[in-house]
Amino acid sequence: MVEMIEGLVIDLDGTVYRGNEAIEGAIETISRLKAAGTKVVFLSNRGNISRKMCREKLSSMGLDVSEEEILLASTIAARYLRAHGEGRKVWVLGEQGLIDELCIAGVPLAERPEDAGWLLITLHERLTYQDLNLSFRAVRHGARIIATNSDRMFPGEGGDCIDVAGMIGAIVHATAQDVEIVVGKPYSLMAEAALETLGLPPERCLVIGDSLESDIRLGHAAGMRTALVLTGSTDLRDVRLSPIQPKYIWNSIRDVSSVLGIERSENELREEKGSHI
Amino acid sequence: MVEMIEGLVIDLDGTVYRGNEAIEGAIETISRLKAAGTKVVFLSNRGNISRKMCREKLSSMGLDVSEEEILLASTIAARYLRAHGEGRKVWVLGEQGLIDELCIAGVPLAERPEDAGWLLITLHERLTYQDLNLSFRAVRHGARIIATNSDRMFPGEGGDCIDVAGMIGAIVHATAQDVEIVVGKPYSLMAEAALETLGLPPERCLVIGDSLESDIRLGHAAGMRTALVLTGSTDLRDVRLSPIQPKYIWNSIRDVSSVLGIERSENELREEKGSHI
Structure with a gap:
């Protein structure tokens, strides 16, 4: 049956x-x-947007959904760190949407990379060298690495775009420290x-x-x-x-x-x- | 003796x-x-500066040297591609100094990532997501990867800084294609x-x-x-x-x-x- x-x-x-x-x-x-x-x-x-941002995007396309119907890698990463992060402060290689989800979940954020117990990596479409460098320093000072997902590419408007695997590769290759947890699909x-x-x-x-x-x-x-x-x-x-x-x-x-x-x-x-x- | x-x-x-x-x-x-x-x-x-830029930097510190006394990974990468690059066009993940060395050596540059036969990676201290994405596309369209060097970090003014290994890691991890040649020490x-x-x-x-x-x-x-x-x-x-x-x-x-x-x-x-x- x-x-x-x-x-x-x-x-x-x-x-x-x-x-x-x-x-x-x-x-x-x-x-x-x-x-x-x-x-x-x-x-x-997606680890770089919040449920609120996602709901608004769908709404602008004509689809009304509630935030409860949306689960993003950012949402689940924040919930994971609240439950298993041992209260360590988090440094984010990512965008505001992820920070929003962390704040909603009550996860403490590090003010300086040197204070971070976790480096949380996601897609960062406004990434600069300085972002990479601060994350590099977080890991060099003892932060453990968690990633919202490990996708290599996503379909963007101009074709396939480099995804969070690029951001992970940069940090892992330069620090020789592996990612401990990948949250996403x-x-x-x-x-x-x-x-x-x-x-x-x-x-x-x-x-x-x-x-x-x-x-x-x-x-x-x-x-x-x-x-x-x-x-x-x-x-x-x-x-x-x-x-x-x-x-x-x-x-x-x-x-x-x-x-x-x-x-x-x-x-x-x-x-x-x-x-x- | x-x-x-x-x-x-x-x-x-x-x-x-x-x-x-x-x-x-x-x-x-x-x-x-x-x-x-x-x-x-x-x-x-250093693959991100030219000999001219390097000579001027040393000169500003009070040390007069000729360009012939300076050998940078950018210089040697350009010479290598002139000799062994098979005339393929080069896409650069890097800065103007490297492009200057390639021009001096007469190496052809690609105007679009899709036209590149080589992706040449070096340290890029003004890197953006868009730079990573265009390089990602070059490799996805068949460009082979060469790097000026593979250093993990260099001593900067604010402490150790992420070096070209970060840029290499981003592209290699996202494309699953290895670097073929590393020029530097x-x-x-x-x-x-x-x-x-x-x-x-x-x-x-x-x-x-x-x-x-x-x-x-x-x-x-x-x-x-x-x-x-x-x-x-x-x-x-x-x-x-x-x-x-x-x-x-x-x-x-x-x-x-x-x-x-x-x-x-x-x-x-x-x-x-x-x-x-």
């Missing part, structure tokens, strides 16, 4: 939008599903948070994303079904060459109707026959 | 100056040696150029520098004598922990008189006795 899909775990970059532009049909599709009662959580490896902290938010067992959830390495791997590891969309960083050639195989491959998130639609049709059929279960 | 020291291979950062400040006694010591006829070449892993391209400039066999040369990993290793590999100065990034504890052992350890380059002085004294002695050899 195949369980109904009742909850969707939806990636953002490359699945819902590219840069500041919504992917064709994504907003309408998600709005319709939400209106029909499908539970949704947005799960993004495909690792389990993100999947656990998504399932808790949805309040559903993994068998009734579907992960939709554009990355084999982060979205599809996360789904497999957590026991969820998986759908790869081709609107982001992955094409069919990548799929053929990868050991990671999604259950579904879709041109875009619009094709979600192909799996939910069948079930809806079956429901409608049952309704027509008066055979509610 | 111990050969006379006739040529000095002198490191710059941490040996002659720190940041924009001359190290106490360095300028006077080197001026005196040059006036006495000792052959000198300055050998620096301790590798042989720099030693060969220094000995050619001095016109002396290695047995008559002494390398003076603050780095075990680059200066002292270069000296050992090339068959030169070596002196470590403690005015830069290395302290006595580092020396005790390292398998790389210099022949001399000096508080600063001023102590060079301890080895040249003895020989001078012996010469003077011989002169007094009228026993010229």
Whole structure:
């Protein structure tokens, strides 16, 4: 017996939008599903924005969601450091959105890199040499390294862009000290948070994303079904060459109707026959 | 028989100056040696400045040298690409000084990262995210990676600073493509150029520098004598922990008189006795 899909775990970059532009049909599709009662959580490896910023971005595209429906690597990193950071102060190689999430979670921030017990690394699109240098000094003075995620690239408006792996590589290569914790997809902290938010067992959830390495791997590891969309960083050639195989491959998130639609049709059929279960 | 020291291979950062400040006694010591006829070449892993910029910096500190007496990793990288770059265009992750050296050597530069056959990486103290991203794209479009050097840190005015290893790590970690060639110390391209400039066999040369990993290793590999100065990034504890052992350890380059002085004294002695050899 195949369980109904009742909850969707939806990636953002490359699945819902590219840069500041919504992917064709994504907003309408998600709005319709939400209106029909499908539970949704947005799960993004973005560590450089806050949930508030993300909600406003989606809202500007015409999609109304609550902050509770958004889980970012910044959110989960902040929660992790509150629970397991041992009260050590944090130096951030990243942007205001991550600092906002840390403040909301009540994680103490270091005023100088020399005072930091943790260096938290995320994507930093306004990075300068000085940012790298201060983070380098934090680690040289004993800070342990945690990263919101370890993605190599993300689909931006002008093509693929270097992601947090670049920032991690800079610090790790220059200090010879490894990253201790990576929070983001495909690792389990993100999947656990998504399932808790949805309040559903993994068998009734579907992960939709554009990355084999982060979205599809996360789904497999957590026991969820998986759908790869081709609107982001992955094409069919990548799929053929990868050991990671999604259950579904879709041109875009619009094709979600192909799996939910069948079930809806079956429901409608049952309704027509008066055979509610 | 111990050969006379006739040529000095002198490191710059941490040996002659720190940041924009001359190290106490360095300028006077080197001026005196040059006036006495000792052959000198300055050998620096700096890839972000040109010989002209370096000569002007030394001149502003009171030391007059010619550009021919200066060999930078930028100089040698440009010469290498002219000789072995197969005419491919170069994208630079670095600063104007390196671009100047490439132009002087007649190496073609790429106008867009997509056109580059080589990505040349050096220290970039005004680095931005956009610089990293364009270099990332060069490699994604097929550029091979060459670096002026692979130092992890250099002694700056506010303490140790992240060096080109950080820039290399960012690109290598995000693209999963390795560096093919590292030009700078301790590798042989720099030693060969220094000995050619001095016109002396290695047995008559002494390398003076603050780095075990680059200066002292270069000296050992090339068959030169070596002196470590403690005015830069290395302290006595580092020396005790390292398998790389210099022949001399000096508080600063001023102590060079301890080895040249003895020989001078012996010469003077011989002169007094009228026993010229």
